[in-house]
Amino acid sequence: MEIGPYIKLHRIQQEMTQAELADGIVSYAYLSKIENQKTEASPNVISLLCTRLGIQLTDETDETIKEKCQDWYGMLFDTKDKDEIIKTYNELNELIYESQSDNLIMFEIHKIRYFLIIGENEEALRQINKLTDLSGTFDRLHQFYWYKFKGNHSSVTGEHNQAMRMYKQAEEKLNQLDLSEEAIADIQYVIAVTHSTLHNTLEAIGYAEKAIDTFRKNYNFIRCAQCHSVLGISYRRIRMYDKSIKHHNLAKHLGELSKNPQIIQLTNHNLGYLHSTKGERKKAIYYYNEVLNNKEVDLNTRLLTVISLIKEYYSISEIYKTSEMIEKGCEIFKDISDKSTYKVHFLALKSYDLVIRQEYEKFEKLVINELIPFLQKQKDFANLADYARMLGKHFEGLKRYKESAKYYKLANETYEELINL
Structure with missing residues (x-):
């Protein structure tokens, strides 16, 4: 350096x-x-x-540092053992500053990814800000990871358009670098996920298929499963349901081979959503309950599944079951210190609680003044369409037809937006 x-x-x-x-x-x-x-x-x-x-x-320990850094970077790619990742980070953080190591800049850039993995998003942002002034000295390899990890940060914070810009800048460096097939496949995978989030369905399919070819060759079952999940979601969006189910089942099978409960239950959730889309309520409820009954599921998936079950039970007028799920959701929220991270789940939970309690005035204010504006800001068109339709149906039941028509119209316009995406 x-x-x-x-x-x-x-x-x-x-x-x-x-x-x-x-x-x-x-x-x-x-x-x-x-x-x-x-x-x-x-x-x-x-x-x-x-x-x-x-x-x-002094550069006496540079070879040792280089070897340790490479091992640690690999851990950040495969994030299974967080304790080992943290332990190695602490060792490197002391060792690397003892010498004028060529690995120092790369280590500092990889800290962004590290902080995101351990859930320290603010630290990741501070690291980005710290390195920004230095980024003009980065070589092409540094730039590749700089853009990639900045994209990871934007993805985590919900700024998906910004994430795509960063990933595309990283992708532009590929022709100038001699990276491993897995490293190339990884950037293709995150681009596929971001396209999927932005509802760029055909692009998501294209990038997921590129990535899965490499992961399949290298017998990386977990990454293959993740690509199958992206493909399953994408084919469901274009109503190729049989193909979607096939990809979700492949993801689930690979999750079982790898003994990865997160992949298994994420697939169950996706299958629940697919059957809900088809109007097959009983099948949707079955798959959602499979997720909820597994204690190893991460917090976000658990909350999302609770909200999904509330929607399903409410849609078939199972008010007791709806209330039961609301209570379950409230129990989960008691253990969450930063509720702002899960704001959409919290607002959804509160909305259904108010409507089944028939506290209609509070329900209307919450959905109109908080939930719908939040979903519009986040460009969460799928949920926006659902809650606009729910509000339209609510006003229709109260014979407030002018307001009902307004929100049915918003729901239809949002569905059109989803189709155009």
Whole structure:
């Protein structure tokens, strides 16, 4: 790693200004030139700057660091053992700053991915902000991971259009790099997922099929299952239901071979949604209950399944079962400290609770003033259509036909939007 960016990174890491580092050694303008590789400083100046930063210029452990870094990067790709990921990170975080390692920049970029994996989204953002000023010195490989992990952050925070822009910039670097097939397949997979989220169905199918070819060749069952899930969702959207069911069943089979409960239950949820789309309520309820009865399911999937079961039971006028699911949802929410992350689930749960309690005025205010605007802002057209239709039916039952027509119209326009997507 070049000495200028190395000094700059350590300065930023220690939250030191250029003036503070340069004081009594060089002018801060000259330090800026050193950091941005616009001049070569004397060994004496470099030594003084490094002493102030408390770092030593040695590369004795660089090979050891490189090997450890590569192992850790692999763990971030396959995120099964978080305890081992954290343990290795802590070891590297101490070791890597003891030398002028060529691996330091790559390690810092991979920290973005690390923080996202352990659920520290704010730390990931801070890491992005910290590295932004340094990004002009990145080589092509650094840029590839920089864009990819920034895309990961945008995906996690729900900024899917921004995520796509980042992933596309990463993809543009592929022809200039000698990456492994798995690394290429991984970027193809995340692009497929993002296209799916944005309802770009044909693009999602194209990228998922590219990725699955590589994962299949390498016997990576988990990643194959994830691609089959994307394909299952995509074919359901274009009403090719048999093909959709086939892909979901393949995903479930691979999840069972890998003993991965998350994949198995995510597939059950997707099958529940597919049968709900077809109006097959009993089958939908069966698959949703399969998810809910498994204690290893992650929080987001569990909440989503509770809301889905509430919708199904309410649609067939099973009010007792609807109430039971609302209670279950409320129990889950008691253990959640940051409810803003699951805002759509919380608003949906509250909406159904108010409507079955016949607290219609509160229900109307909540859905009209909070839930619908939130879904519109998030461009969550599927849920927007559902809740607009629910509100239309509610007003129709109260013989408030003008308001009913307004929300039925919104539901129809939203369905049109989904079709156009």
